[in-house]
Amino acid sequence: MRSGLTELDAIVSVARHRSFRTAATSLGLSTSALSHAVAALEARIGVRLFHRTTRSVTLTAAGEQFVQEIAPALATIRGAIEQAGDQRDTPRGVLRINTSLGAAQQVMQPLVFEYLRRYPEMQVDIVTEGRLIDIVLEGFDAGIRLAEMVPQDMIAVPLGPSQRLVVVGSPAYFAEHGVPRTPVDLLQRPCIRSRMPGGAVWRWEFERRGETQQIDVKGPLTLDDGALMLQAARNGVGLAYLSEWNVAPDLAAGTLRCVLEDWTPAFDGLCLYYPGRRHVPAGLRAMIELIREQRTAAGRPPRRARK
Template sequence: MVIPGVAELEAVQAVARHRGFRAAAVELGMSRSALSHAIAALEERLGVRLFHRTTRSVALTQAGEQFVADTAPALRDIRAAIDRLGDHRATPTGTLRINGSAGAARMIMKPVILEFLRRYPAMTVDIVTEGKLVDVVLEGFDAGIRLAEQVPQDMIAIPLGPDLRFAVVGTPDYFAGRPLPVTPGDLARHRCIRSRLPSGGLYRWEFERHGETVAIDGSGPLILDDPLLMLDAVRAGLGVGYLAEWHVAEDIAAGRLLRVLEDWTPPFPGLCLYYPGRRHLPPGLRALVDLVRELGGGR
Protein backbone atom coordinates (compact mmCIF):
# COMPACT_ATOMS: atom_id res chain seq x y z
CA MET A 1 0.00 0.00 0.00
CA VAL A 2 1.28 3.47 -0.92
CA ILE A 3 1.23 5.77 2.14
CA PRO A 4 2.05 9.40 1.32
CA GLY A 5 4.28 11.35 3.66
CA VAL A 6 3.13 14.38 5.61
CA ALA A 7 4.98 16.74 3.24
CA GLU A 8 3.13 15.25 0.28
CA LEU A 9 -0.22 15.58 2.02
CA GLU A 10 0.56 19.20 2.88
CA ALA A 11 1.43 19.79 -0.78
CA VAL A 12 -1.91 18.39 -1.95
CA GLN A 13 -3.79 20.50 0.61
CA ALA A 14 -1.92 23.65 -0.42
CA VAL A 15 -2.61 23.18 -4.14
CA ALA A 16 -6.27 22.45 -3.38
CA ARG A 17 -6.52 25.50 -1.12
CA HIS A 18 -4.97 27.90 -3.64
CA ARG A 19 -6.40 26.16 -6.73
CA GLY A 20 -3.04 26.50 -8.38
CA PHE A 21 0.65 25.70 -8.09
CA ARG A 22 2.17 29.18 -7.98
CA ALA A 23 0.64 30.44 -4.73
CA ALA A 24 0.88 26.97 -3.14
CA ALA A 25 4.59 26.81 -3.97
CA VAL A 26 5.15 30.20 -2.32
CA GLU A 27 3.36 29.01 0.82
CA LEU A 28 5.41 25.80 0.94
CA GLY A 29 8.72 27.51 0.20
CA MET A 30 9.50 25.54 -2.96
CA SER A 31 9.58 26.14 -6.68
CA ARG A 32 6.45 25.75 -8.78
CA SER A 33 8.06 23.09 -10.95
CA ALA A 34 9.22 21.07 -7.92
CA LEU A 35 5.72 21.16 -6.47
CA SER A 36 4.17 20.11 -9.77
CA HIS A 37 6.60 17.20 -10.09
CA ALA A 38 5.92 16.14 -6.50
CA ILE A 39 2.15 16.06 -7.08
CA ALA A 40 2.58 14.20 -10.37
CA ALA A 41 4.84 11.63 -8.69
CA LEU A 42 2.32 11.11 -5.90
CA GLU A 43 -0.51 10.64 -8.42
CA GLU A 44 1.58 8.09 -10.26
CA ARG A 45 2.31 6.15 -7.07
CA LEU A 46 -1.33 6.25 -6.01
CA GLY A 47 -2.55 5.38 -9.47
CA VAL A 48 -5.20 8.10 -9.23
CA ARG A 49 -5.33 11.60 -10.69
CA LEU A 50 -6.02 14.16 -7.96
CA PHE A 51 -6.08 17.34 -10.07
CA HIS A 52 -7.36 18.40 -13.46
CA ARG A 53 -4.70 20.65 -15.00
CA THR A 54 -5.03 23.09 -17.88
CA THR A 55 -2.84 26.00 -18.92
CA ARG A 56 -5.23 28.33 -17.08
CA SER A 57 -6.58 26.45 -14.10
CA VAL A 58 -6.10 23.66 -11.59
CA ALA A 59 -9.11 21.88 -10.08
CA LEU A 60 -9.61 18.81 -7.92
CA THR A 61 -10.96 15.66 -9.50
CA GLN A 62 -13.77 13.86 -7.73
CA ALA A 63 -11.21 11.48 -6.24
CA GLY A 64 -9.04 14.46 -5.28
CA GLU A 65 -11.91 16.17 -3.46
CA GLN A 66 -12.52 13.01 -1.43
CA PHE A 67 -8.82 12.58 -0.71
CA VAL A 68 -8.44 16.18 0.50
CA ALA A 69 -11.52 15.91 2.71
CA ASP A 70 -10.40 12.58 4.19
CA THR A 71 -6.81 13.63 4.96
CA ALA A 72 -7.49 17.16 6.29
CA PRO A 73 -8.51 16.04 9.83
CA ALA A 74 -5.44 13.81 10.19
CA LEU A 75 -3.17 16.64 9.06
CA ARG A 76 -4.73 18.99 11.60
CA ASP A 77 -4.05 16.42 14.33
CA ILE A 78 -0.44 16.01 13.18
CA ARG A 79 0.11 19.78 13.14
CA ALA A 80 -1.38 20.06 16.63
CA ALA A 81 0.90 17.29 17.89
CA ILE A 82 3.94 19.06 16.43
CA ASP A 83 2.79 22.34 17.97
CA ARG A 84 2.45 20.68 21.38
CA LEU A 85 5.91 19.21 20.98
CA GLY A 86 7.15 22.75 20.43
CA ASP A 87 5.98 23.64 23.94
CA HIS A 88 9.01 21.76 25.25
CA ARG A 89 11.45 24.07 23.46
CA ALA A 90 12.97 26.93 25.41
CA THR A 91 11.97 29.38 22.67
CA PRO A 92 9.48 29.12 19.79
CA THR A 93 10.75 28.35 16.31
CA GLY A 94 9.21 28.10 12.87
CA THR A 95 7.23 30.41 10.61
CA LEU A 96 4.27 32.57 11.60
CA ARG A 97 2.10 33.49 8.58
CA ILE A 98 0.01 36.64 8.97
CA ASN A 99 -2.41 38.28 6.53
CA GLY A 100 -3.46 41.93 6.69
CA SER A 101 -3.81 45.18 4.83
CA ALA A 102 -0.66 47.10 3.89
CA GLY A 103 -1.63 49.93 6.23
CA ALA A 104 -2.15 47.53 9.13
CA ALA A 105 1.24 45.93 8.51
CA ARG A 106 2.96 49.33 8.53
CA MET A 107 1.26 50.29 11.80
CA ILE A 108 2.35 47.19 13.70
CA MET A 109 5.78 46.63 12.12
CA LYS A 110 7.94 48.66 14.52
CA PRO A 111 6.05 48.33 17.80
CA VAL A 112 5.08 44.66 17.49
CA ILE A 113 6.74 42.61 14.73
CA LEU A 114 10.29 43.92 15.14
CA GLU A 115 10.08 43.51 18.91
CA PHE A 116 8.74 39.98 18.43
CA LEU A 117 11.71 39.05 16.21
CA ARG A 118 14.18 40.58 18.65
CA ARG A 119 12.78 38.37 21.40
CA TYR A 120 12.42 35.23 19.30
CA PRO A 121 15.25 35.19 16.74
CA ALA A 122 14.48 31.58 15.76
CA MET A 123 11.07 32.66 14.44
CA THR A 124 10.28 33.81 10.90
CA VAL A 125 7.30 36.11 10.32
CA ASP A 126 5.75 35.92 6.84
CA ILE A 127 3.36 38.86 6.32
CA VAL A 128 1.16 38.92 3.21
CA THR A 129 -0.60 42.23 2.57
CA GLU A 130 -3.69 42.68 0.45
CA GLY A 131 -6.67 44.97 0.50
CA LYS A 132 -9.39 42.37 0.30
CA LEU A 133 -10.40 40.36 3.33
CA VAL A 134 -9.45 36.68 3.06
CA ASP A 135 -10.34 33.55 5.00
CA VAL A 136 -7.15 33.12 7.01
CA VAL A 137 -7.90 29.46 7.77
CA LEU A 138 -8.68 28.55 4.16
CA GLU A 139 -5.62 30.41 2.88
CA GLY A 140 -3.26 28.78 5.36
CA PHE A 141 -2.48 31.75 7.63
CA ASP A 142 -1.96 31.54 11.38
CA ALA A 143 -3.54 34.92 12.04
CA GLY A 144 -4.82 38.13 10.49
CA ILE A 145 -4.57 41.85 11.25
CA ARG A 146 -7.57 44.02 10.37
CA LEU A 147 -9.81 46.71 11.76
CA ALA A 148 -12.03 45.40 14.53
CA GLU A 149 -15.16 45.84 12.39
CA GLN A 150 -13.68 43.57 9.71
CA VAL A 151 -12.82 40.62 11.96
CA PRO A 152 -15.09 37.59 11.35
CA GLN A 153 -17.32 36.83 14.32
CA ASP A 154 -16.02 33.26 14.70
CA MET A 155 -12.46 34.48 15.36
CA ILE A 156 -10.69 35.37 18.60
CA ALA A 157 -9.66 39.04 18.37
CA ILE A 158 -6.98 40.82 20.42
CA PRO A 159 -6.87 44.66 20.14
CA LEU A 160 -3.50 45.81 18.84
CA GLY A 161 -3.62 49.35 20.08
CA PRO A 162 -5.78 52.39 20.73
CA ASP A 163 -8.84 53.51 18.83
CA LEU A 164 -8.22 55.14 15.45
CA ARG A 165 -9.50 58.30 13.80
CA PHE A 166 -9.58 59.69 10.31
CA ALA A 167 -8.48 63.22 9.48
CA VAL A 168 -9.42 65.56 6.64
CA VAL A 169 -6.29 67.49 5.71
CA GLY A 170 -4.84 69.86 3.13
CA THR A 171 -1.80 72.11 2.86
CA PRO A 172 -1.87 75.72 4.06
CA ASP A 173 -1.26 76.82 0.47
CA TYR A 174 -4.23 74.80 -0.75
CA PHE A 175 -6.56 76.36 1.84
CA ALA A 176 -5.22 79.89 1.21
CA GLY A 177 -8.01 81.86 -0.44
CA ARG A 178 -10.51 79.02 0.07
CA PRO A 179 -13.06 78.88 2.89
CA LEU A 180 -12.28 76.15 5.39
CA PRO A 181 -14.99 73.46 5.43
CA VAL A 182 -17.14 73.65 8.55
CA THR A 183 -19.52 70.81 7.71
CA PRO A 184 -19.00 67.73 5.48
CA GLY A 185 -21.28 69.30 2.88
CA ASP A 186 -18.75 72.11 2.42
CA LEU A 187 -16.39 69.58 0.80
CA ALA A 188 -18.46 69.93 -2.39
CA ARG A 189 -16.50 73.14 -2.98
CA HIS A 190 -13.13 71.43 -2.57
CA ARG A 191 -10.92 69.13 -4.63
CA CYS A 192 -11.01 65.72 -2.93
CA ILE A 193 -8.35 63.05 -3.38
CA ARG A 194 -10.54 59.95 -3.61
CA SER A 195 -9.71 56.37 -2.61
CA ARG A 196 -10.68 53.18 -4.40
CA LEU A 197 -11.67 50.13 -2.36
CA PRO A 198 -10.29 46.62 -3.02
CA SER A 199 -13.74 45.75 -4.40
CA GLY A 200 -13.29 48.39 -7.09
CA GLY A 201 -15.81 50.87 -5.73
CA LEU A 202 -15.01 54.36 -4.47
CA TYR A 203 -14.86 54.91 -0.73
CA ARG A 204 -17.38 57.40 0.64
CA TRP A 205 -15.92 59.67 3.32
CA GLU A 206 -17.75 58.94 6.57
CA PHE A 207 -18.52 61.55 9.21
CA GLU A 208 -20.40 61.58 12.52
CA ARG A 209 -21.28 64.21 15.10
CA HIS A 210 -23.86 64.22 17.89
CA GLY A 211 -25.45 61.07 16.48
CA GLU A 212 -25.71 62.47 12.96
CA THR A 213 -23.91 60.43 10.28
CA VAL A 214 -22.97 61.66 6.83
CA ALA A 215 -21.26 59.92 3.89
CA ILE A 216 -19.74 62.14 1.21
CA ASP A 217 -19.00 61.36 -2.42
CA GLY A 218 -16.49 64.10 -3.10
CA SER A 219 -15.09 64.99 -6.49
CA GLY A 220 -11.57 65.75 -7.51
CA PRO A 221 -8.77 65.22 -9.99
CA LEU A 222 -7.26 62.01 -8.61
CA ILE A 223 -8.37 58.57 -7.47
CA LEU A 224 -5.86 56.28 -5.73
CA ASP A 225 -5.85 52.93 -3.94
CA ASP A 226 -2.91 53.50 -1.60
CA PRO A 227 -2.97 55.88 1.40
CA LEU A 228 0.69 56.83 1.05
CA LEU A 229 0.10 57.92 -2.54
CA MET A 230 -2.90 59.92 -1.34
CA LEU A 231 -0.70 61.57 1.27
CA ASP A 232 1.85 62.49 -1.42
CA ALA A 233 -0.93 64.12 -3.47
CA VAL A 234 -2.22 66.06 -0.46
CA ARG A 235 1.28 67.23 0.45
CA ALA A 236 1.70 68.45 -3.12
CA GLY A 237 -1.33 70.73 -2.65
CA LEU A 238 -3.54 68.92 -5.14
CA GLY A 239 -6.52 68.84 -2.80
CA VAL A 240 -7.84 67.56 0.51
CA GLY A 241 -7.49 63.98 1.68
CA TYR A 242 -9.31 61.73 4.13
CA LEU A 243 -6.60 59.67 5.79
CA ALA A 244 -5.95 57.72 8.96
CA GLU A 245 -4.75 60.08 11.68
CA TRP A 246 -1.51 58.18 12.23
CA HIS A 247 -0.54 58.80 8.57
CA VAL A 248 -0.75 62.59 8.95
CA ALA A 249 -0.05 63.28 12.64
CA GLU A 250 3.55 64.41 12.06
CA ASP A 251 2.58 66.69 9.17
CA ILE A 252 -0.18 68.28 11.25
CA ALA A 253 2.14 68.79 14.22
CA ALA A 254 4.78 70.37 11.96
CA GLY A 255 2.26 72.69 10.29
CA ARG A 256 2.76 71.12 6.87
CA LEU A 257 -0.92 70.12 6.80
CA LEU A 258 -4.03 71.72 8.24
CA ARG A 259 -6.77 69.57 9.73
CA VAL A 260 -10.42 70.42 9.24
CA LEU A 261 -13.75 68.89 10.31
CA GLU A 262 -12.05 67.38 13.37
CA ASP A 263 -15.30 67.40 15.33
CA TRP A 264 -16.87 65.25 12.59
CA THR A 265 -14.32 62.41 12.84
CA PRO A 266 -14.81 60.55 16.14
CA PRO A 267 -12.60 57.60 17.15
CA PHE A 268 -13.52 54.05 16.25
CA PRO A 269 -12.17 50.60 17.29
CA GLY A 270 -8.70 50.08 15.83
CA LEU A 271 -6.66 47.12 14.65
CA CYS A 272 -6.98 43.60 16.00
CA LEU A 273 -4.82 40.52 15.79
CA TYR A 274 -7.24 37.66 15.17
CA TYR A 275 -6.99 33.90 14.85
CA PRO A 276 -9.29 30.86 14.85
CA GLY A 277 -10.52 29.63 18.19
CA ARG A 278 -8.89 26.33 19.07
CA ARG A 279 -7.74 24.67 22.23
CA HIS A 280 -4.02 24.74 21.45
CA LEU A 281 -2.14 27.66 19.91
CA PRO A 282 1.14 27.12 18.06
CA PRO A 283 4.00 28.36 20.28
CA GLY A 284 4.91 31.18 17.90
CA LEU A 285 1.36 32.52 17.75
CA ARG A 286 0.95 32.20 21.50
CA ALA A 287 4.18 34.18 21.98
CA LEU A 288 2.88 36.91 19.65
CA VAL A 289 -0.46 37.08 21.50
CA ASP A 290 1.37 37.34 24.83
CA LEU A 291 3.56 40.13 23.46
CA VAL A 292 0.54 42.09 22.19
CA ARG A 293 -1.08 41.81 25.62
CA GLU A 294 2.16 42.87 27.31
CA LEU A 295 2.50 45.93 25.10
CA GLY A 296 -0.98 47.02 26.07
CA GLY A 297 -2.91 46.02 22.96
CA GLY A 298 -5.08 43.35 24.53
CA ARG A 299 -7.31 45.53 26.66
Protein backbone atom coordinates in the same frame (compact mmCIF):
# COMPACT_ATOMS: atom_id res chain seq x y z
CA MET B 1 11.21 15.48 -1.66
CA ARG B 2 10.17 12.77 0.77
CA SER B 3 6.78 11.10 0.58
CA GLY B 4 4.18 11.20 3.33
CA LEU B 5 2.80 14.33 4.99
CA THR B 6 4.87 16.64 2.81
CA GLU B 7 3.18 15.33 -0.32
CA LEU B 8 -0.23 15.76 1.26
CA ASP B 9 0.66 19.29 2.35
CA ALA B 10 1.63 19.95 -1.27
CA ILE B 11 -1.77 18.79 -2.54
CA VAL B 12 -3.65 20.97 -0.02
CA SER B 13 -1.46 24.00 -0.75
CA VAL B 14 -1.95 23.76 -4.53
CA ALA B 15 -5.70 23.36 -3.97
CA ARG B 16 -5.75 26.44 -1.74
CA HIS B 17 -3.68 28.71 -3.96
CA ARG B 18 -4.79 27.36 -7.37
CA SER B 19 -1.19 27.87 -8.41
CA PHE B 20 1.88 25.61 -8.31
CA ARG B 21 4.21 28.61 -8.14
CA THR B 22 2.43 30.26 -5.20
CA ALA B 23 2.00 26.94 -3.38
CA ALA B 24 5.71 26.15 -3.81
CA THR B 25 6.66 29.55 -2.39
CA SER B 26 4.40 29.06 0.64
CA LEU B 27 6.01 25.68 1.34
CA GLY B 28 9.58 26.80 0.71
CA LEU B 29 10.04 24.48 -2.28
CA SER B 30 10.92 24.88 -5.93
CA THR B 31 8.03 24.73 -8.38
CA SER B 32 9.55 21.70 -10.10
CA ALA B 33 9.90 19.80 -6.81
CA LEU B 34 6.30 20.54 -5.90
CA SER B 35 5.03 19.53 -9.33
CA HIS B 36 7.01 16.28 -9.16
CA ALA B 37 5.59 15.47 -5.73
CA VAL B 38 2.00 16.03 -6.87
CA ALA B 39 2.52 13.98 -10.02
CA ALA B 40 4.14 11.16 -8.03
CA LEU B 41 1.20 10.98 -5.62
CA GLU B 42 -1.29 11.04 -8.48
CA ALA B 43 0.59 8.18 -10.15
CA ARG B 44 0.71 6.18 -6.92
CA ILE B 45 -3.03 6.42 -6.22
CA GLY B 46 -3.94 6.19 -9.90
CA VAL B 47 -6.19 9.27 -9.96
CA ARG B 48 -5.67 12.75 -11.43
CA LEU B 49 -6.28 15.35 -8.73
CA PHE B 50 -5.81 18.55 -10.75
CA HIS B 51 -6.72 19.90 -14.16
CA ARG B 52 -3.67 21.81 -15.39
CA THR B 53 -3.44 24.38 -18.17
CA THR B 54 -0.85 27.06 -18.89
CA ARG B 55 -3.17 29.60 -17.20
CA SER B 56 -4.98 27.78 -14.41
CA VAL B 57 -4.99 24.91 -11.94
CA THR B 58 -8.30 23.48 -10.72
CA LEU B 59 -9.29 20.41 -8.74
CA THR B 60 -10.92 17.45 -10.43
CA ALA B 61 -14.00 15.95 -8.80
CA ALA B 62 -11.77 13.28 -7.27
CA GLY B 63 -9.37 15.99 -6.13
CA GLU B 64 -12.14 17.95 -4.42
CA GLN B 65 -13.19 14.90 -2.43
CA PHE B 66 -9.58 13.96 -1.63
CA VAL B 67 -8.75 17.43 -0.27
CA GLN B 68 -11.94 17.58 1.80
CA GLU B 69 -10.97 14.28 3.43
CA ILE B 70 -7.29 14.95 4.14
CA ALA B 71 -7.31 18.66 5.08
CA PRO B 72 -8.93 18.20 8.53
CA ALA B 73 -6.68 15.24 9.29
CA LEU B 74 -3.58 17.23 8.35
CA ALA B 75 -4.70 20.09 10.60
CA THR B 76 -5.10 17.64 13.49
CA ILE B 77 -1.65 16.14 12.88
CA ARG B 78 -0.02 19.56 12.64
CA GLY B 79 -1.72 20.56 15.87
CA ALA B 80 -0.30 17.48 17.62
CA ILE B 81 3.17 18.27 16.29
CA GLU B 82 2.85 21.88 17.46
CA GLN B 83 1.74 20.80 20.93
CA ALA B 84 4.73 18.49 21.20
CA GLY B 85 7.00 21.32 20.06
CA ASP B 86 5.52 23.60 22.71
CA GLN B 87 7.60 21.74 25.27
CA ARG B 88 10.65 23.60 23.97
CA ASP B 89 11.91 26.52 26.06
CA THR B 90 11.92 28.87 23.04
CA PRO B 91 9.30 28.97 20.25
CA ARG B 92 10.58 27.88 16.86
CA GLY B 93 8.93 27.91 13.46
CA VAL B 94 7.02 30.26 11.16
CA LEU B 95 4.22 32.61 12.21
CA ARG B 96 2.05 33.54 9.18
CA ILE B 97 0.04 36.75 9.50
CA ASN B 98 -2.39 38.35 7.05
CA THR B 99 -3.03 42.08 7.34
CA SER B 100 -3.41 45.31 5.41
CA LEU B 101 -0.41 47.35 4.33
CA GLY B 102 -1.33 50.23 6.63
CA ALA B 103 -1.71 47.94 9.64
CA ALA B 104 1.62 46.25 8.87
CA GLN B 105 3.36 49.62 8.79
CA GLN B 106 1.97 50.43 12.23
CA VAL B 107 3.00 47.19 13.95
CA MET B 108 6.44 46.53 12.41
CA GLN B 109 8.51 48.76 14.68
CA PRO B 110 6.81 48.28 18.05
CA LEU B 111 5.78 44.64 17.71
CA VAL B 112 7.30 42.55 14.94
CA PHE B 113 10.91 43.71 15.31
CA GLU B 114 10.78 43.20 19.08
CA TYR B 115 9.21 39.77 18.61
CA LEU B 116 12.03 38.68 16.28
CA ARG B 117 14.62 40.03 18.71
CA ARG B 118 13.16 38.02 21.60
CA TYR B 119 12.56 34.83 19.64
CA PRO B 120 15.44 34.38 17.19
CA GLU B 121 14.27 30.88 16.23
CA MET B 122 10.95 32.25 14.94
CA GLN B 123 10.25 33.59 11.46
CA VAL B 124 7.37 35.95 10.72
CA ASP B 125 5.74 35.73 7.28
CA ILE B 126 3.48 38.76 6.70
CA VAL B 127 1.17 39.00 3.67
CA THR B 128 -0.49 42.37 3.08
CA GLU B 129 -3.68 42.86 1.08
CA GLY B 130 -6.67 45.15 1.26
CA ARG B 131 -9.37 42.50 1.06
CA LEU B 132 -10.48 40.61 4.15
CA ILE B 133 -9.85 36.87 3.73
CA ASP B 134 -10.60 33.66 5.60
CA ILE B 135 -7.30 33.21 7.44
CA VAL B 136 -8.05 29.56 8.24
CA LEU B 137 -8.82 28.65 4.64
CA GLU B 138 -5.77 30.54 3.38
CA GLY B 139 -3.40 28.91 5.88
CA PHE B 140 -2.57 31.85 8.18
CA ASP B 141 -2.01 31.60 11.93
CA ALA B 142 -3.47 35.03 12.63
CA GLY B 143 -4.65 38.28 11.11
CA ILE B 144 -4.29 41.95 12.08
CA ARG B 145 -7.16 44.29 11.21
CA LEU B 146 -9.23 47.08 12.69
CA ALA B 147 -11.50 45.76 15.43
CA GLU B 148 -14.66 46.43 13.39
CA MET B 149 -13.36 44.19 10.58
CA VAL B 150 -12.54 41.13 12.70
CA PRO B 151 -14.93 38.22 11.97
CA GLN B 152 -17.24 37.40 14.87
CA ASP B 153 -16.09 33.78 15.11
CA MET B 154 -12.48 34.82 15.85
CA ILE B 155 -10.71 35.59 19.13
CA ALA B 156 -9.57 39.23 18.97
CA VAL B 157 -6.70 40.64 21.04
CA PRO B 158 -6.60 44.47 21.19
CA LEU B 159 -3.29 45.55 19.75
CA GLY B 160 -2.96 49.30 19.92
CA PRO B 161 -4.68 52.56 20.87
CA SER B 162 -7.89 53.86 19.35
CA GLN B 163 -7.61 55.29 15.85
CA ARG B 164 -9.11 58.15 13.90
CA LEU B 165 -9.56 59.18 10.29
CA VAL B 166 -8.97 62.84 9.46
CA VAL B 167 -9.66 65.07 6.47
CA VAL B 168 -6.45 66.81 5.45
CA GLY B 169 -5.29 69.27 2.82
CA SER B 170 -2.26 71.40 2.05
CA PRO B 171 -2.03 75.11 2.98
CA ALA B 172 -2.00 75.93 -0.74
CA TYR B 173 -5.20 73.98 -1.24
CA PHE B 174 -7.04 75.87 1.50
CA ALA B 175 -5.75 79.19 0.19
CA GLU B 176 -7.34 78.40 -3.19
CA HIS B 177 -10.52 76.54 -2.20
CA GLY B 178 -11.29 77.68 1.32
CA VAL B 179 -11.98 75.58 4.42
CA PRO B 180 -15.04 73.28 4.56
CA ARG B 181 -17.14 73.77 7.68
CA THR B 182 -19.47 70.76 7.33
CA PRO B 183 -19.21 67.42 5.51
CA VAL B 184 -21.73 68.66 2.89
CA ASP B 185 -19.26 71.43 1.96
CA LEU B 186 -16.97 68.70 0.58
CA LEU B 187 -19.30 68.29 -2.40
CA GLN B 188 -18.18 71.73 -3.62
CA ARG B 189 -14.45 71.04 -3.30
CA PRO B 190 -12.02 68.72 -5.11
CA CYS B 191 -11.23 65.59 -3.09
CA ILE B 192 -9.05 62.53 -3.59
CA ARG B 193 -11.42 59.60 -3.93
CA SER B 194 -10.62 56.22 -2.36
CA ARG B 195 -11.25 52.94 -4.17
CA MET B 196 -11.92 49.94 -1.91
CA PRO B 197 -10.36 46.47 -2.46
CA GLY B 198 -13.61 45.21 -3.98
CA GLY B 199 -13.58 48.01 -6.57
CA ALA B 200 -16.26 50.33 -5.15
CA VAL B 201 -15.46 53.97 -4.43
CA TRP B 202 -15.74 54.66 -0.70
CA ARG B 203 -18.23 57.22 0.59
CA TRP B 204 -16.58 59.32 3.29
CA GLU B 205 -18.28 58.67 6.63
CA PHE B 206 -18.77 61.27 9.38
CA GLU B 207 -20.42 61.37 12.79
CA ARG B 208 -21.15 64.09 15.35
CA ARG B 209 -23.36 63.83 18.43
CA GLY B 210 -25.26 60.88 17.02
CA GLU B 211 -25.71 62.37 13.54
CA THR B 212 -24.08 60.42 10.71
CA GLN B 213 -23.40 61.46 7.13
CA GLN B 214 -21.96 59.66 4.11
CA ILE B 215 -20.54 61.88 1.40
CA ASP B 216 -19.79 60.68 -2.14
CA VAL B 217 -16.99 63.17 -2.71
CA LYS B 218 -15.87 64.27 -6.16
CA GLY B 219 -12.44 65.07 -7.47
CA PRO B 220 -9.90 64.68 -10.25
CA LEU B 221 -8.10 61.66 -8.78
CA THR B 222 -9.18 58.23 -7.52
CA LEU B 223 -6.58 56.04 -5.79
CA ASP B 224 -6.43 52.74 -3.90
CA ASP B 225 -3.28 53.33 -1.84
CA GLY B 226 -2.92 55.53 1.24
CA ALA B 227 0.67 56.55 0.46
CA LEU B 228 -0.37 57.81 -2.98
CA MET B 229 -3.30 59.72 -1.47
CA LEU B 230 -0.94 61.34 1.02
CA GLN B 231 1.41 62.37 -1.79
CA ALA B 232 -1.47 63.86 -3.76
CA ALA B 233 -2.76 65.79 -0.73
CA ARG B 234 0.68 67.27 -0.09
CA ASN B 235 0.70 68.52 -3.66
CA GLY B 236 -2.67 70.24 -3.33
CA VAL B 237 -4.57 67.92 -5.68
CA GLY B 238 -7.46 67.62 -3.24
CA LEU B 239 -8.56 66.82 0.28
CA ALA B 240 -7.76 63.30 1.51
CA TYR B 241 -9.40 61.20 4.22
CA LEU B 242 -6.63 59.22 5.88
CA SER B 243 -5.56 57.61 9.12
CA GLU B 244 -4.31 60.15 11.64
CA TRP B 245 -1.33 57.84 12.23
CA ASN B 246 -0.29 58.19 8.58
CA VAL B 247 -0.51 61.97 8.44
CA ALA B 248 0.93 62.78 11.89
CA PRO B 249 4.40 63.79 10.57
CA ASP B 250 2.82 66.14 8.00
CA LEU B 251 0.53 67.69 10.60
CA ALA B 252 3.51 68.30 12.88
CA ALA B 253 5.52 69.82 10.02
CA GLY B 254 2.64 71.98 8.80
CA THR B 255 2.61 70.51 5.28
CA LEU B 256 -0.98 69.37 5.89
CA ARG B 257 -3.86 70.74 8.00
CA CYS B 258 -6.90 68.97 9.47
CA VAL B 259 -10.47 70.09 8.95
CA LEU B 260 -13.87 68.82 10.17
CA GLU B 261 -12.23 67.39 13.28
CA ASP B 262 -15.47 67.49 15.26
CA TRP B 263 -17.00 65.15 12.64
CA THR B 264 -14.30 62.45 12.90
CA PRO B 265 -14.47 60.67 16.28
CA ALA B 266 -12.02 57.96 17.36
CA PHE B 267 -12.84 54.27 16.96
CA ASP B 268 -11.39 50.98 18.21
CA GLY B 269 -7.92 50.31 16.80
CA LEU B 270 -6.08 47.27 15.54
CA CYS B 271 -6.56 43.74 16.83
CA LEU B 272 -4.64 40.55 16.32
CA TYR B 273 -7.16 37.76 15.76
CA TYR B 274 -7.05 34.00 15.40
CA PRO B 275 -9.43 31.01 15.38
CA GLY B 276 -10.43 29.77 18.81
CA ARG B 277 -11.36 26.24 17.80
CA ARG B 278 -7.84 24.97 17.31
CA HIS B 279 -4.61 24.67 19.27
CA VAL B 280 -2.73 27.97 19.60
CA PRO B 281 0.91 27.44 18.49
CA ALA B 282 3.68 28.49 20.86
CA GLY B 283 4.86 31.17 18.43
CA LEU B 284 1.43 32.78 18.31
CA ARG B 285 1.06 32.57 22.09
CA ALA B 286 4.38 34.37 22.45
CA MET B 287 3.12 37.13 20.13
CA ILE B 288 -0.08 37.51 22.18
CA GLU B 289 1.88 37.76 25.43
CA LEU B 290 4.15 40.42 23.91
CA ILE B 291 1.10 42.44 22.83
CA ARG B 292 -0.35 42.31 26.34
CA GLU B 293 3.00 43.25 27.86
CA GLN B 294 3.33 46.26 25.58
CA ARG B 295 -0.23 47.43 26.29
CA THR B 296 0.44 47.28 30.03
CA ALA B 297 3.73 49.18 29.65
CA ALA B 298 1.96 51.88 27.62
CA GLY B 299 -0.62 52.35 30.35
CA ARG B 300 -3.39 50.64 28.38
CA PRO B 301 -4.96 47.83 30.41
CA PRO B 302 -4.74 44.41 28.72
CA ARG B 303 -8.43 44.11 27.90
CA ARG B 304 -9.89 40.64 27.68
CA ALA B 305 -9.75 39.11 24.25
CA ARG B 306 -13.10 38.97 22.47
CA LYS B 307 -14.38 35.43 22.04
